[in-house]
Amino acid sequence: MSLNVQLLIYIYMAISVSVLxxxxxxxxxxxxxxxxxxxxGRQYAVLKRNLEKSADLCELPEKYHRKLQRRLARTxxxxxxxxAMQQLLLQMPKESExxxxxxxxxxxxxxxxxxxxxxxxxxxxxxxxENYKIGDGREYDRLKRVLVxxxxxxxxxxxxxxxxxxxxxxxxxxxxxxxENMSRNGIAHYGKMLxxxxxxxxxxxxxxxxxxxxxxxxxxxxxxxxVMRFIRMSQKGYEEExxxxxxxxxxxxxxxxxxxRYFRKNYYEKVRxxxxxxxxxxxxxxWEYAAMAALSLENYPGKETVxxxxxxxxxxxxxxxxxxxxxxxxxxxxxxxxLSDIYNxxxxxxxxxxxxxxxxxxxxxxxGTA
Numbered sequence: 076m077s078l079n080v081q082l083l084i085y086i087y088m089a090i091s092v093s094v095l096x097x098x099x100x101x102x103x104x105x106x107x108x109x110x111x112x113x114x115x116g117r118q119y120a121v122l123k124r125n126l127e128k129s130a131d132l133c134e135l136p137e138k139y140h141r142k143l144q145r146r147l148a149r150t151x152x153x154x155x156x157x158x159a160m161q162q163l164l165l166q167m168p169k170e171s172e173x174x175x176x177x178x179x180x181x182x183x184x185x186x187x188x189x190x191x192x193x194x195x196x197x198x199x200x201x202x203x204x205e206n207y208k209i210g211d212g213r214e215y216d217r218l219k220r221v222l223v224x225x226x227x228x229x230x231x232x233x234x235x236x237x238x239x240x241x242x243x244x245x246x247x248x249x250x251x252x253x254x255e256n257m258s259r260n261g262i263a264h265y266g267k268m269l270x271x272x273x274x275x276x277x278x279x280x281x282x283x284x285x286x287x288x289x290x291x292x293x294x295x296x297x298x299x300x301x302v303m304r305f306i307r308m309s310q311k312g313y314e315e316e317x318x319x320x321x322x323x324x325x326x327x328x329x330x331x332x333x334x335x336r337y338f339r340k341n342y343y344e345k346v347r348x349x350x351x352x353x354x355x356x357x358x359x360x361x362w363e364y365a366a367m368a369a370l371s372l373e374n375y376p377g378k379e380t381v382x383x384x385x386x387x388x389x390x391x392x393x394x395x396x397x398x399x400x401x402x403x404x405x406x407x408x409x410x411x412x413x414l415s416d417i418y419n420x421x422x423x424x425x426x427x428x429x430x431x432x433x434x435x436x437x438x439x440x441x442x443g444t445a
Contacts, residue, residue, distance in 0.1 A: 118152075119159035126163060126170040135177050144181050148188050150196050157203060175207050182209045186221035194230035201225060201236035205243050212245035212278050219249040226256040234264060238272050245278025247286050254287070254302075258295040269301035274309060284310045296329065303333045307340060314343040321349055332367055339371035347375045351383050354399075362392040369398035373406040381409060388417055388425035396424060400432040 129135060146152045164171045182204060189200035201222060204210065210218045225237040234257070241249045250273075257264055276283055287294075287302045294302070306313050320326050320334040335353075338346050350368045357365035369387055372380050387399035403409045411418070411433070417425050 118155040119162060122156070122159045122163060123167070126167055126174050129174050129177055130170050132177065140178070140181055143178060144184055147181065147185060150192065150199070153199075153203070160207075175209075179209050182207070183216070183218045186218045190221045190224060194228050194233045197225055197228060198230060198232040198236045201233065201240050205236065205240040208243065210240070210244045212247075215246060215248045215252075219244065219246055223249060223252045223256055226253050226262060227260050231264065234262070235268060235272075238269075239275075242272050242276050245276060247278065247283050250276065250283060251286055251290055254298050255290065255293050258293060258298050261295075263297065266297050266301050266304075269298065270304040270308070273301065273305040280309055284313075288313070288316070296327065300329055300333055303330065303337070307333070307337045311341055313337070314341065314346070318343065318346045318349065321346070321353075328361065328363075332363055335364065335367045335371050339367075339374055342374050344375075347372075347380075350375065351379065354383050354387050357387065357390055357392075357395060362390075362395055365390065366392065366394040366398050369395060369402060373402045376407055381407065381413075385414070385417060388428065389422050393428075396428045397432075400428045404429065404432040405436050 147156060160171065160175075185200070186204075189197055192200075204218070204222070210216070219241065222237040222241055225233050228234055228237075238250075238253060241253055254269075256262075273280075273283070273287075284302070284306050288306065291299050291302055303317075317334040317337045320330050323331070335350070338350065350372050353360060353364050353368040354372070365387065369384060372384060381403065384399045384403050388396050388403075390396050390399070403414070414429060417429055420426065
């Protein structure tokens with residue numbers, strides 16, 4: 076019995092200490108929050124006065140720039156500045172944007188300072204560069220050089236924020252060097268983020284695509300694939316280059332598949348026979364080639380295409396059958412009558428995939444044309 080009482084006492088003491096620790100941490104956190112709010116309030120008042128004073132100025136005194144750089148070199152002060160500026164951009168947008176233009180060179184000079192800080196602080200600075208539209212695409216300058224150097228960071232947040240800033244600036248050379256830097260240092264970056272970023276590029280996308288394509292041999296596979304997806308989604312004029320990739324059996328498998336996808340979106344009559352041959356010879360190739368060729372043939376309607384796709388319904392691979400049925404029923408709208416040989420045939424799997432696809436698209440038996 077005494078042991079149970081002692082155990083209860085120990086549990087009570089542990090709970091009491093935990094509550095005490097929680098209260099102390101809460102008080103300290105609350106004080107820190109209050110201090111930060113107070114700092115933001117002071118910065119807001121100072122910043123508002125500066126905005127009003129600089130509204131008609133074309134340039135600020137050098138002494139002001141030096142003082143601002145010293146203050147913003149501390150991350151906590153930069154946070155106060157950021158919070159205050161966010162409010163002022165809503166309240167005084169014209170004056171705030173003019174002021175940010177006046178202090179742009181201060182952010183450029185601070186780039187080296189923040190590059191020497193921790194990854195999270197580098198990521199924060201890069202985000203501010205993007206948000207406040209610091210820098211432009213005219214030349215490869217000091218700020219862009221620092222952002223490109225951030226590509227060596229192990230933090231995906233630092234790299235992605237720096238890339239977003241570079242995309243916003245619209246400088247082709249900076250983006251190319253950033254990709255080469257990551258490739259050279261063996262840095263892995265999520266492919267979809269790369270492609271989405273290239274599509275957001277705030278400059279000449281055609282010139283960017285051309286330059287990246289020229290330099291693609293300097294890039295790792297994932298970066299080359301991101302460039303190819305970017306070209307597929309936004310550019311025309313690469314038909315010959317991508318067609319050559321498909322027929323080159325020594326080329327990387329992923330590159331060949333991405334090239335096939337290109338022709339699903341971009342019509343090129345010369346590649347029709349290549350896609351048909353892939354589907355005809357599906358038994359000798361990796362099933363992914365045939366599956367992707369079947370989808371890409373939606374861009375190449377015709378009797379021969381329909382015949383080859385019908386033949387592909389008998390493939391042993393589910394994805395090839397599915398894609399062939401998708402194009403025949405969903406894209407070409409082939410009628411029930413014209414597919415009657417499949418429906419009445421002996422291949423159960425071909426029949427079932429057609430029935431499923433027809434139910435999916437809710438087609439009536441008499442609809443569609445070849």
